[in-house]
Amino acid sequence: MHLKALPALSDNYIWTLTAPHGRAVVVDPGEAAPVLAAAERGLQPAAILLTHHHHDHIGGVPELLRRWPGLPVYAPHDDRIPAATRRVGQDDRVACDGFGFEVIAVPGHTVSHIAFHGHGHLFCGDTLFSLGCGRLFEGTPARMLDSLERLAALPGATRVCCGHEYTRDNAAFARAVEPGNRALERRSQDIQTMRDRGQPTLPSTLADELACNPFLRIDVPEVRAALTARVPAEARGHERVELFAALRRWKDEFRA
Numbered sequence: 001m002h003l004k005a006l007p008a009l010s011d012n013y014i015w016t017l018t019a020p021h022g023r024a025v026v027v028d029p030g031e032a033a034p035v036l037a038a039a040e041r042g043l044q045p046a047a048i049l050l051t052h053h054h055h056d057h058i059g060g061v062p063e064l065l066r067r068w069p070g071l072p073v074y075a076p077h078d079d080r081i082p083a084a085t086r087r088v089g090q091d092d093r094v095a096c097d098g099f100g101f102e103v104i105a106v107p108g109h110t111v112s113h114i115a116f117h118g119h120g121h122l123f124c125g126d127t128l129f130s131l132g133c134g135r136l137f138e139g140t141p142a143r144m145l146d147s148l149e150r151l152a153a154l155p156g157a158t159r160v161c162c163g164h165e166y167t168r169d170n171a172a173f174a175r176a177v178e179p180g181n182r183a184l185e186r187r188s189q190d191i192q193t194m195r196d197r198g199q200p201t202l203p204s205t206l207a208d209e210l211a212c213n214p215f216l217r218i219d220v221p222e223v224r225a226a227l228t229a230r231v232p233a234e235a236r237g238h239e240r241v242e243l244f245a246a247l248r249r250w251k252d253e254f255r256a
Contacts, residue, residue: 012028012030014026014035024043025096029064030060047097048074051076051124108134108144109138123161145218152209159204161202170213172256177227177250178222181212227246231245
């Protein structure tokens with residue numbers, strides 16, 4: 001399988017995964033132009049996978065369907081994605097043209113957000129970012145924490161293919177939360193080198209995220225210590241969820 005990140009809009013990635021037979025799945029095409037350009041270089045779409053309804057992840061679908069009528073579009077159960085040809089949710093499987101993905105419900109960023117896991121890759125949209133997680137536009141901290149923990153249970157070698165190039169900014173926040181994390185320090189240096197060279201910082205691996213991403217490290221003593229003072233005393237009854245909520249609020253307010 002050959003993975004490719006197509007830059008789109010200001011900081012999105014449209015992911016393509018091409019099988020040995022030459023056909024590819026296209027994930028979250030927020031605009032059509034990068035996919036059409038890739039087709040000029042030989043890309044042959046087999047299906048479109050959509051993780052959630054935001055326009056920067058689905059905006060290119062109508063034009064792509066005009067180019068390839070009948071192309072299957074797999075999307076969550078959400079009427080805000082009118083182009084879907086098959087709705088999928090937790091424990092469903094996508095089987096198309098030799099591809100196979102399990103569907104994982106990951107509400108938090110949106111209530112209907114899903115992820116696709118297969119062939120050693122995780123297409124997680126705006127739920128899990130490298131060194132971060134998505135904003136809680138529609139979900140609750142408890143639901144997002146549960147979603148992230150289900151993703152964290154996947155094999156460590158899983159390649160994390162998220163929707164945006166946010167890694168350098170996320171690294172600055174992660175180091176503010178856990179300044180003594182040596183693995184994070186090394187990762188931050190690598191990220192800076194990649195961005196200086198104009199290279200994507202993605203995909204990462206789940207093992208790297210478990211070692212460095214504060215949103216997957218709520219139970220690490222150093223992270224808990226950094227967060228405890230940010231949790232109101234009257235809200236400490238459900239400690240892990242409150243710590244996660246405090247971490248998300250801190251990130252929302254953070255300026256490097």
